[in-house]
Amino acid sequence: MNDRHFSARAITEGQQRAFDVMGPDFETAAFEFVERWRPEPDEDGEVEVTVTDTETGERHCFRIDLGSGESEACG
Numbered sequence: 001m002n003d004r005h006f007s008a009r010a011i012t013e014g015q016q017r018a019f020d021v022m023g024p025d026f027e028t029a030a031f032e033f034v035e036r037w038r039p040e041p042d043e044d045g046e047v048e049v050t051v052t053d054t055e056t057g058e059r060h061c062f063r064i065d066l067g068s069g070e071s072e073a074c075g
Helices: 026-037
Strands: 004-010 018-023 046-053 059-065 071-073
Touching: 004 026, 018 026, 026 046, 026 059, 026 071
Parallel strands: none
Antiparallel strands: 004 018, 004 046, 046 059, 059 071
16 A cells, blocks of 8 residues: 555644654554654643645544554544
C-alpha cells in the first residue's frame, strides 16, 4: 500500500500546531501525529486528532487513549 500525505492536528484547547505526516491510512497518520506531537509528560487520558488527506480534503477524527494506545472514531 502506498503512503499518502496527511495534515494532522490535535483538537485540544490551545493546540493549533498541525503536522504533515505520511501513512497508508488515516488512523496510522493519527498515531504518527501523536508520536511527533509528544503531549506534555503530565498529560494522560485521551486526545482527539483530526487527520486530513491533503490531496482529496477527506477528513477523519480519532480519539486516542495516550495510556493504552487504543483508538476509536470521534463521536
